[in-house]
Amino acid sequence: MRTTKKNTYRNILIPFASVAAVIIIWQIVAVYVVGNTFKLPSFTEVVAAFITDMFGSRGTLPEDIAVSLYHFAIGMAASLIVGIPTGICMGWFRDIDIALNPIVEIIRPIPPLAWIPFAIIWFGLTHAAAGFIIFIGAVFPIIINTYTGFRNVPKVFIEAGKVLGCTKNSSLITKIGFPSAIPEMTAGIRVSMGIGWMCLVGAEIFGAGTGKYGLGKNLWTYYNLHQMDSVVVYMLVLGVIGIIIDILFRHYVNKQTVRWQNNME
Amino acid sequence: MAVVSVQHVTKLFVRDEGEPTVALKDVNLEIEEKQFICIVGASGCGKTTLLRIIAGLETTTEGSILLNGSPVEGTDTDRGMVFQEYSLFPWKSVIDNIAFSLEMQGIPKAERREKAEKYLKIIHLEQFRDAYPHELSGGMRQRVAIARALANEPKVLLMDEPFGALDAQTRNVMQRELLEIWAETQKTIIFVTHSVDEAVFLADKIVILSPRPGKIEEVISVDLPRMRHRTAPKFAELRKHILESMEKSATIR
Numbered sequence: 108m109r110t111t112k113k114n115t116y117r118n119i120l121i122p123f124a125s126v127a128a129v130i131i132i133w134q135i136v137a138v139y140v141v142g143n144t145f146k147l148p149s150f151t152e153v154v155a156a157f158i159t160d161m162f163g164s165r166g167t168l169p170e171d172i173a174v175s176l177y178h179f180a181i182g183m184a185a186s187l188i189v190g191i192p193t194g195i196c197m198g199w200f201r202d203i204d205i206a207l208n209p210i211v212e213i214i215r216p217i218p219p220l221a222w223i224p225f226a227i228i229w230f231g232l233t234h235a236a237a238g239f240i241i242f243i244g245a246v247f248p249i250i251i252n253t254y255t256g257f258r259n260v261p262k263v264f265i266e267a268g269k270v271l272g273c274t275k276n277s278s279l280i281t282k283i284g285f286p287s288a289i290p291e292m293t294a295g296i297r298v299s300m301g302i303g304w305m306c307l308v309g310a311e312i313f314g315a316g317t318g319k320y321g322l323g324k325n326l327w328t329y330y331n332l333h334q335m336d337s338v339v340v341y342m343l344v345l346g347v348i349g350i351i352i353d354i355l356f357r358h359y360v361n362k363q364t365v366r367w368q369n370n371m372e
Numbered sequence: 373m374a375v376v377s378v379q380h381v382t383k384l385f386v387r388d389e390g391e392p393t394v395a396l397k398d399v400n401l402e403i404e405e406k407q408f409i410c411i412v413g414a415s416g417c418g419k420t421t422l423l424r425i426i427a428g429l430e431t432t433t434e435g436s437i438l439l440n441g442s443p444v445e446g447t448d449t450d451r452g453m454v455f456q457e458y459s460l461f462p463w464k465s466v467i468d469n470i471a472f473s474l475e476m477q478g479i480p481k482a483e484r485r486e487k488a489e490k491y492l493k494i495i496h497l498e499q500f501r502d503a504y505p506h507e508l509s510g511g512m513r514q515r516v517a518i519a520r521a522l523a524n525e526p527k528v529l530l531m532d533e534p535f536g537a538l539d540a541q542t543r544n545v546m547q548r549e550l551l552e553i554w555a556e557t558q559k560t561i562i563f564v565t566h567s568v569d570e571a572v573f574l575a576d577k578i579v580i581l582s583p584r585p586g587k588i589e590e591v592i593s594v595d596l597p598r599m600r601h602r603t604a605p606k607f608a609e610l611r612k613h614i615l616e617s618m619e620k621s622a623t624i625r
Contacts, residue, residue, distance in 0.1 A: 270521075
């Protein structure tokens, strides 16, 4: 009982206090040291801007969140649809690995934002253009982790599968390779979602998208309007949504696999 | 007629450089139904290779394996295998591991679980039905691996040093249990081990392989009644004979 109380204190109160301390210091520095809203908006100004952007008649924050999540969904869906089969084929079939590896290694180091001109030329000023940039950022971690996961399937699992009736590649891949590679694959998807979320901001700032809504898009709009309090609002919203996506994903994955993955040697 | 017939099996491992290694040279062996065969030999004598060839996990360079008179090619469900390493699928519970081969046959979930139940009972792990492999001890895992191999109802059960990773105490318990399982299921078992003690305790027939190149040194029928006592004079005598035979084959070369 006593230890539980102590842990609550340590795990909730201390983080709470440290965040509160940062906010107080921020407020003091902004008001009394910097004294310039443009250079550093104070905490209270940011809160006020958040309320205006979220609930005010001219605020577009809800639409921006919806559109950015839509861009993100397009990009992630495409990268899963392309990345997982590619990774599986490269991890399982030696010849496909040899054939595709140089292509992947040439394209992979190109920063995703460098694709923006072509994204706009190919897809126009559409949601798909923004989705494409996210796709470029997200697809490689998925390919590489799926590949590694399938490469590292323990030989004894494959042999056990063979003597137990998996005589074809297709059944070995679905019944042995896939479940065995799941921990690696989910780790890859998690990384790719982080990268995809980062690419989103860049893609929208540089004009991919329909040009009206989007968290990155309007973060930039507010910068041009010199409304730095709203810029901070958008930065914080981007961060919070990024964390929420990560937590939801981890929660989902844990529910699916934690039973067998826990304490695995 | 023999269940398993090993006919003139030679196996070369070709490496990029140097002479190919002769793992097995002209091995012939007939295994009768319901027999318990142990293959013993020093490490590197090719005993595991021979077992893997019978399983279909390796090909022969020359010669063939006949199962009930017809040659085998590749793995099939008529030969079950228990590996030395822990080979249970960590993502499946005990009962679903046992039912895996039934799953591969396309039997519906409820039905295959019911069938797997029988083998769960044989290995006395009913209370671990829904546990995952990481929750089991080494001995339990190998028992589940045996049940998983048996659930397929193979004609022959191949075992590659299945108790090699277990401590001596657990190992003795497992050997006794295996004999009970064998008596209950009436399977033909081919069991590879480097432990002479284990072989004398378990086998109807002990095949001694000599190393480099691997060939059959001697085949010994063991007619001691079961359960055998490790401390009995006849047991010790047999063990001594096999050890000497292995030593001789190792020193000649």
